[in-house]
Amino acid sequence: MGEQWGFYFDSEKCIGCHACSVSCSQRHDRDPEKDEWRTVKNVTTGEFPDVSSMPISMSCMHCSDAPCEKVCPCNSIQKREEDGIVVVDRDSCIGCHYCAWACPYGAPTYDDGGLMSKCNLCIGEGPGGGHEMPPREEQEGGGSQPACVDNCVGGAIEAGPISELKDKATTEAVEQFEQEPANVIVEANREENSAFPYEA
Amino acid sequence: MTAFGLWWGASGKWDIFVAIYLFLGGISGGAFLVASIAEWLGERADHEGYGFITRWGWTLSFGTIVVGSWTLLAHLSGPFLRAFMFPVKFTNWTSWMAVGTWVVVTFSLVVMARMIWATFGAEATDDPSGLPRHVVDRLGNNLFVDWGIDLVDWGADRTRPTGVLRRLVQVGGVGLAIMLVVYTALLLSAVNWMVPLWNQTLLPPLFVGSGFSAGIAMVVAVTYWQNDLDTHLVHRFGLLDDAVIVAEAVVLAALLYTLTTGGYGAARTLDGLTSGFGLVLLVGMVATGLLLPLAISAAQSLAGSGSMLSSRGVTTMKFGLVIAGSFLLRILLIFTAVQQPIIVA
Numbered sequence: 001m002g003e004q005w006g007f008y009f010d011s012e013k014c015i016g017c018h019a020c021s022v023s024c025s026q027r028h029d030r031d032p033e034k035d036e037w038r039t040v041k042n043v044t045t046g047e048f049p050d051v052s053s054m055p056i057s058m059s060c061m062h063c064s065d066a067p068c069e070k071v072c073p074c075n076s077i078q079k080r081e082e083d084g085i086v087v088v089d090r091d092s093c094i095g096c097h098y099c100a101w102a103c104p105y106g107a108p109t110y111d112d113g114g115l116m117s118k119c120n121l122c123i124g125e126g127p128g129g130g131h132e133m134p135p136r137e138e139q140e141g142g143g144s145q146p147a148c149v150d151n152c153v154g155g156a157i158e159a160g161p162i163s164e165l166k167d168k169a170t171t172e173a174v175e176q177f178e179q180e181p182a183n184v185i186v187e188a189n190r191e192e193n194s195a196f197p198y199e200a
Numbered sequence: 201m202t203a204f205g206l207w208w209g210a211s212g213k214w215d216i217f218v219a220i221y222l223f224l225g226g227i228s229g230g231a232f233l234v235a236s237i238a239e240w241l242g243e244r245a246d247h248e249g250y251g252f253i254t255r256w257g258w259t260l261s262f263g264t265i266v267v268g269s270w271t272l273l274a275h276l277s278g279p280f281l282r283a284f285m286f287p288v289k290f291t292n293w294t295s296w297m298a299v300g301t302w303v304v305v306t307f308s309l310v311v312m313a314r315m316i317w318a319t320f321g322a323e324a325t326d327d328p329s330g331l332p333r334h335v336v337d338r339l340g341n342n343l344f345v346d347w348g349i350d351l352v353d354w355g356a357d358r359t360r361p362t363g364v365l366r367r368l369v370q371v372g373g374v375g376l377a378i379m380l381v382v383y384t385a386l387l388l389s390a391v392n393w394m395v396p397l398w399n400q401t402l403l404p405p406l407f408v409g410s411g412f413s414a415g416i417a418m419v420v421a422v423t424y425w426q427n428d429l430d431t432h433l434v435h436r437f438g439l440l441d442d443a444v445i446v447a448e449a450v451v452l453a454a455l456l457y458t459l460t461t462g463g464y465g466a467a468r469t470l471d472g473l474t475s476g477f478g479l480v481l482l483v484g485m486v487a488t489g490l491l492l493p494l495a496i497s498a499a500q501s502l503a504g505s506g507s508m509l510s511s512r513g514v515t516t517m518k519f520g521l522v523i524a525g526s527f528l529l530r531i532l533l534i535f536t537a538v539q540q541p542i543i544v545a
Contacts, residue, residue, distance in 0.1 A: 043205035043544040054205065056544055071390060073298035074289045092289055095278030097213045098297055101391045105542065106209035114277025 003161040004084030005121060005136050006062060006183030008168060013156035016040055016055030020148035020157055024059070024119070027147040029126050036109045037119040038148050057157060059148070060107035060119040061182035062086045068099035068108065076116070080135075084162075084183055085123060087130035090115045105182070121159060122146035206464055207542040212535075217275035219530040222384045223414075224268030225304070226407055227526060229381035230415020231261035232311055234437070236374050252427040253437075255333075257419045258315035261377075264418075265308050272304075296390045300383040307376045313359075314373060320349075321356035381411040388533065396466035397537045402455045406529075409448035410489075414526035416441040417519035424512060431505065434515060441522060442497045449490045452529075465540035478536045485532050489525010493518045 017040075024038040025031060038059040045052055062079070066086050069077045076093040079086045095114035100106075107118045111127065120130030122144060137143030138160060144150075146159045158165060162183060166174050169185045177185045235257020242250030273283050282289065286305075290298040318324070319333040336349050361369050385407035388398040420437045423429045459470040472478040496509070496518040503509040 041207060043207050045205040045544065054544060056207065058207075058542075067391070067394075070292075070294045071297065073286075073292055073295045073301065075292045092282070093278050094276050094282045094289070096276055096297060098295070098391075100213040101539070102394060104394060104540070106539075110277060113279075 002082040002084075002135060003163060004062075004064065004183055005160060006084070006162050006165060006185065007059070008158040008160075008165040008185045008187075009057060010156045010187035011054055011056060012187065013154040014040075014055045014057055014152075015154050015156075016042055017153060019151045019153055020057050023147040023151035027122065027125055028117075028129070037107075037117070039106070057148070057152075058105055058107075060086060060103075061105050061184045062119075062121065063104075063181045064183055065181045067102040067104070071098045071102045073098070078131075082135035083123075085121045085130060085136060086118075087120055087123070087133075088116055088118060088128055089131045090117065090128035091131075205544045207544055208468075209539045209541070211538065214534055215275055216531075217271045219527075219534045221268050221271040221275065222387075222407075222530040222534070223527045224264045224271065225384045226381050226411030226530070227414045227418055227523070228261045228265040228268060228311070228411075229307075229377040229408075230411035230413065231257050231264065231419050232307075232314075232373060232377035232380075232415070233412055234415050234419045235261060235314075236370065236377070239370070247430070247433070249423075249427075249430045249433040252423045252429060253419055253433070255315075255318050256423045256426065257415075258311060258318050260419055260422060261415075262308070262311045262315045265304065265311060265380075269304060269308065296383060296387045300387055303376065303379050303383050307380045310369070310373050310376055314369070316352060316356050317360045320352045321360065322353070324356075325353060378408065381408050384411075388537075394465075394539050395537050396459060396462035396540065397455075397469045397533065399455055399458055402451055402458065403533075406448060406451045406455060409444050409451060410526045410529050413441055413444040413448060413489075414523045416444070417522035421516050421519035424516065431510075435505075438497060438515065438518070441519075442494060445490055445494055445522065449486075452486075452490075463540065464543070465538050468541075469536060469538045472536050472538065473532075478532075481528065481532050481536065485525055485528035488521050488528060493522045493525070496521075 018035070021035040021038040021040050022032055025034070025036060028037060030036045038057060040055060040057045042053045043056050045054060062085055064084065066077065066079045069079050069086065073096065074092045074094055076089045077086060077099060078089065093115045095110065095116065097108075097110065097116075099108045099116060100110075108116045109118060110116055115127070117127035120133075121136065123130045123133045123136050139145060146157075148157050149159050158168065162185075165185050166177070169177070170187060173185050173187045235254045238250045238253035238257060241247075242254060273280065276283055286298075286301050290301050292298050324333050336345070360366075382404045385403040388395070389400040389403045392398045392400045392403075416437055420429070420434055420441075424434055456470075456473070459466040459473075462469075473482050496514065500507075500510045500514070508514070
């Protein structure tokens with residue numbers, strides 16, 4: 001198995017500008033009016049009067065133990081051995097929406113034809129562009145940066161092999177990452193980094 | 201002070217067709233079980249009513265699973281024809297949807313065979329009561345139809361199993377019917393870690409109870425009207441239905457109780473079930489499917505067999521309420537289900 005790729009997200013650098021989601025839609029020919037493969041939301045924490053709002057940018061997290069892959073009846077969703085990217089074979093998808101129930105991040109989206117599409121870490125453009133593509137390469141090797149990483153104005157999102165992302169992250173974020181199934185390292189709140197991205 | 205925020209995902213991932221499918225799958229399995237029970241009792245007691253119930257049981261079971269399979273296909277938003285490629289496409293055995301498809305197909309073949317063996321052939325020709333026999337008989341005076349019926353009659357008599365094989369078909373069919381109903385529950389509860397309402401332990405017995413109860417109601421009500429079923433048999437099956445409804449109520453109460461300790465997703469589900477549309481649905485389902493049928497049964501017992509309350513109309517209404525409650529249960533489980541939120545710290 002090749003080295004797994006994932007995302008790194010630092011909420012303190014995120015200004016909630018939606019450049020990531022818009023650029024994602026543009027690169028993959030999605031509806032720019034909607035946050036689809038990548039979503040940005042302001043999550044409110046605290047209670048009045050001590051309230052704060054934190055912008056969070058989310059997409060498919062390419063889970064190490066992808067639950068969408070397990071429930072898909074047609075094996076249309078595959079976690080690639082070579083780079084851990086979860087891709088969709090839209091030629092076999094039947095549009096049953098079972099993956100939407102299984103995904104903890106709300107990543108699957110369904111277009112007018114009813115087929116599922118989601119973030120493919122920009123290994124290909126357009127829906128289903130990730131299926132049967134060669135292994136992900138870093139920029140130095142000729143690979144492209146994911147659109148969200150390229151266009152993030154604050155440098156809040158990065159993508160790459162997990163070992164490289166770990167080197168950039170704080171110890172707390174790495175420890176949190178080790179406990180989660182998702183391939184995302186999150187710098188959330190450095191004072192109280194306890195439960196993101198997901199706690200059942 | 202709350203030190204975190206919650207990110208709730210979008211709801212409404214499945215439409216009404218899934219609820220209808222789950223309902224029809226349950227009632228089909230239930231009708232098969234009722235037919236099996238009636239067949240077993242009929243072998244031990246010389247009463248034609250068991251034969252009527254058995255025939256109607258297979259027929260209604262087949263009809264509901266055929267319509268249910270269509271609704272299953274109708275909910276798919278992808279290219280329709282791809283679903284028909286399931287023997288080739290559905291290869292992920294960790295998915296209950298793939299496993300369940302084969303259960304549905306196998307069950308459909310078995311129930312179709314049982315229906316044909318029970319309603320075609322020399323024996324059925326002598327006594328043409330029960331569908332589809334008396335319907336196809338009305339299609340007579342057409343050479344092609346007559347030839348087709350003769351062919352099925354001939355085939356039924358030559359393929360109807362006897363002895364040990366017959367017993368194997370009986371037992372295997374019951375196993376498949378239970379698997380069918382249980383699978384419709386497991387389809388949901390497989391993602392219980394994301395959807396607290398779809399409890400892995402409680403949903404299968406709840407679906408079996410609901411499907412069996414609705415199956416009894418449907419088969420006995422139809423047989424009551426079509427074959428003027430003996431009121432004694434209607435009463436016996438009605439009591440069985442009441443017992444199943446009581447057990448179903450206990451499981452439903454336990455399911456709702458689990459929502460009090462299931463985290464944020466469970467708490468939000470409970471909020472939804474205790475206010476607005478969710479509350480109307482819950483109260484409607486409990487009243488329609490559980491309380492009113494039991495109240496009618498109790499009133500019938502108190503009033504005695506000669507009263508208006510024990511009339512065929514009231515009994516049919518009770519069975520109708522049971523069926524409606526079973527459908528509302530599926531609506532409730534699909535449309536009030538909430539996914540766990542992402543916790544942002």
